[in-house]
Amino acid sequence: xxxYITKRILVAVPVLIGISIVAFxxxxxxxxxxxxALLGANYNPEQAAVLRAExxxxxxxxxxxxxWITNVLKGDLGQSFFTNQxxxxxxxxxxPVTLELMIMSFLYSVFIAIPLGxxxxxxxxxxxDYSASFLGLLGVSxxxxxxxxxxxxxxxxxxxxxxxxGFVSFFENPILNLRYMALPxxxxxxSVGAVVMRMTRSSMLEVLKQDYIEMARAKGVTRKMxxxxxxxxxxxxxxxxxxxxxxxxxxxxxxxxxKIFSLPGVGRLTLQSITNRDYILMQGCILFVxxxxxxxxxxxxxxxxxxxxxxxx
Amino acid sequence: MKEFWFRFYKNKLAFAGLIxxxxxxxxxxxxxxxxxxxPYQMNPGAMLNAPSSDHLFGTDQFGRDILSRIIYGSRISxxxxxxxxxxxxxxxxxxxxxAGYYGGILDNIISRIxxxxxxxxxxxxxxxxxxxxxxxxxxxxxxxxxxxxxxFGRIARGxxxxxxxxxxxxxxxxxxxxxxxxMLRHILPNIMAPIIVxxxxxxxxxxxxxxxxSFLGLGVEADVPSWGIMLNQGKDWMEMAWWNAVFPGxxxxxxxxxFNILGDGLRDALDPRLRNDID
Numbered sequence: 001x002x003x004y005i006t007k008r009i010l011v012a013v014p015v016l017i018g019i020s021i022v023a024f025x026x027x028x029x030x031x032x033x034x035x036x037a038l039l040g041a042n043y044n045p046e047q048a049a050v051l052r053a054e055x056x057x058x059x060x061x062x063x064x065x066x067x068w069i070t071n072v073l074k075g076d077l078g079q080s081f082f083t084n085q086x087x088x089x090x091x092x093x094x095x096p097v098t099l100e101l102m103i104m105s106f107l108y109s110v111f112i113a114i115p116l117g118x119x120x121x122x123x124x125x126x127x128x129d130y131s132a133s134f135l136g137l138l139g140v141s142x143x144x145x146x147x148x149x150x151x152x153x154x155x156x157x158x159x160x161x162x163x164x165x166g167f168v169s170f171f172e173n174p175i176l177n178l179r180y181m182a183l184p185x186x187x188x189x190x191s192v193g194a195v196v197m198r199m200t201r202s203s204m205l206e207v208l209k210q211d212y213i214e215m216a217r218a219k220g221v222t223r224k225m226x227x228x229x230x231x232x233x234x235x236x237x238x239x240x241x242x243x244x245x246x247x248x249x250x251x252x253x254x255x256x257x258x259k260i261f262s263l264p265g266v267g268r269l270t271l272q273s274i275t276n277r278d279y280i281l282m283q284g285c286i287l288f289v290x291x292x293x294x295x296x297x298x299x300x301x302x303x304x305x306x307x308x309x310x311x312x313x
Numbered sequence: 314m315k316e317f318w319f320r321f322y323k324n325k326l327a328f329a330g331l332i333x334x335x336x337x338x339x340x341x342x343x344x345x346x347x348x349x350x351x352p353y354q355m356n357p358g359a360m361l362n363a364p365s366s367d368h369l370f371g372t373d374q375f376g377r378d379i380l381s382r383i384i385y386g387s388r389i390s391x392x393x394x395x396x397x398x399x400x401x402x403x404x405x406x407x408x409x410x411x412a413g414y415y416g417g418i419l420d421n422i423i424s425r426i427x428x429x430x431x432x433x434x435x436x437x438x439x440x441x442x443x444x445x446x447x448x449x450x451x452x453x454x455x456x457x458x459x460x461x462x463x464x465f466g467r468i469a470r471g472x473x474x475x476x477x478x479x480x481x482x483x484x485x486x487x488x489x490x491x492x493x494x495x496m497l498r499h500i501l502p503n504i505m506a507p508i509i510v511x512x513x514x515x516x517x518x519x520x521x522x523x524x525x526x527s528f529l530g531l532g533v534e535a536d537v538p539s540w541g542i543m544l545n546q547g548k549d550w551m552e553m554a555w556w557n558a559v560f561p562g563x564x565x566x567x568x569x570x571x572f573n574i575l576g577d578g579l580r581d582a583l584d585p586r587l588r589n590d591i592d
Contacts, residue, residue: 014428019429022429026441026442141517141569141570142566142569143524143525143562143566145524145528146544146562146565146566149551152551153551153558157552249434252435253434255437256436256528270437274440274441282444286437289433293432
């Protein structure tokens with residue numbers, strides 16, 4: 001097992017190097033350069049030359065990359081052109097909001113989707129099954145930004161049950177925090193829940209056909225035990241892989257949801273960096289999000305290997 | 314083929330998806346004939362009018378007819394969908410076939426490139442590419458196309474690996490058939506089933522991505538009647554005029570839903586082993 005984990009981590013290393021190259025060179029593709037963009041209408045060649053030298057942008061690209069990546073490895077992602085704040089500090093300040101959004105969406109989708117998927121499989125071709133399947137299809141098809149907008153329209157503007165945007169820290173006021181996070185997390189988690197529900201249903205249907213289920217039934221195992229300990233436990237193994245992939249998508253989706261609900265998270269920070277053409281910040285956000293995505297996938301792969309007895313590496 | 318059509322026809326949901334998509338396609342192709350008003354025509358006397366017999370889906374803050382804009386919006390969605398999926402299909406499948414067929418160092422390089430591209434959440438990567446390229450319909454198609462390349466690449470590579478050692482490929486090799494001919498004539502037709510399914514599903518993704526990026530102001534130009542742009546502008550007025558936020562999103566959802574159910578149906582019909590629902 002340790003050999004597998006080490007191997008899996010080693011495989012992630014070239015990917016991380018690739019990510020750093022993409023994050024670095026993508027920003028260099030911007031027409032003109034970052035200094036031209038920064039100075040905008042106030043551009044003058046002398047000032048631009050001074051700034052280029054100050055930020056090391058007058059050096060060859062490859063050298064710039066190595067200087068940058070060395071700093072990144074030391075935990076220095078650079079400084080925002082606009083706020084002069086450290087990029088890593090800005091990201092870490094915003095991270096709890098994004099993490100809370102992701103975790104709430106994740107929990108909400110897991111606690112609703114898995115039981116619903118399992119129930120649908122047990123009551124195959126019933127009204128419940130059809131409704132769950134339809135909900136699943138709808139869930140994967142509704143764009144989360146539209147769902148978020150509709151939630152604001154119904155639950156904030158018409159009914160007034162939830163605030164339409166903003167954020168209060170959980171440690172400051174837990175109740176208010178949950179009220180602020182309810183709509184965004186449901187809007188973000190809907191598609192994840194739908195995918196998980198569909199996967200649980202089909203995985204359960206497959207497991208329920210297996211011989212060992214028949215065997216357990218013949219041995220007189222109670223229905224509750226049969227479903228929970230024998231069927232669901234095994235059916236959830238592929239669901240975990242899907243959950244991991246979806247967790248990564250939550251990270252991407254949070255960019256839009258944070259914007260709609262005015263949540264001060266990493267996604268909104270990325271959007272702000274794009275709007276302000278703050279390339280150093282944008283580069284840091286790209287690196288951070290991709291790094292997070294790879295880490296999530298790595299953890300899921302390892303969990304999958306640990307819990308799946310069929311896999312031995 | 315006959316069996317495929319029979320299986321597909323039997324799947325009523327997938328068939329319904331196909332019909333809805335055909336309606337959208339007709340809407341996109343004949344937009345100038347079908348739209349009751351000019352989608353760009355502002356009318357100060359009809360600002361934020363509720364749905365009525367004059368304007369079935371109401372009007373926006375400039376008095377433009379929402380139904381007409383939705384009809385024209387389907388053109389943008391389908392254009393972006395077709396071109397961006399075309400880009401990812403062509404590049405992704407080519408890369409996947411080359412990687413799977415030749416193996417070795419070439420496979421390693423291509424697979425690592427795919428791994429890196431897969432390391433970014435798709436919508437996030439598209440957003441960043443748009444930020445770099447700048448907002449325009451062409452750039453949007455390039456951005457969405459680039460993002461979905463690795464999906465096609467992986468599917469094609471996996472499929473090639475599963476048939477690469479088949480006797481007919483070996484036979485073609487042994488009589489000296491050119492590699493390109495083997496890839497195009499013998500491999501490609503035999504790996505089409507999963508690629509067709511993925512293409513259908515990718516149309517849904519592309520429509521969603523176009524709407525999402527335009528919604529964020531990083532998609533098509535602001536004056537283009539795209540569903541995402543309409544939603545972006547409509548959400549600011551939705552307290553007074555809900556129809557501004559509801560109908561464009563509903564159209565996008567319906568189009569994506571249709572592609573998804575069609576994709577599911579095609580998967581079931583083309584390869585029953587890949588079925589999502591086990592009977």
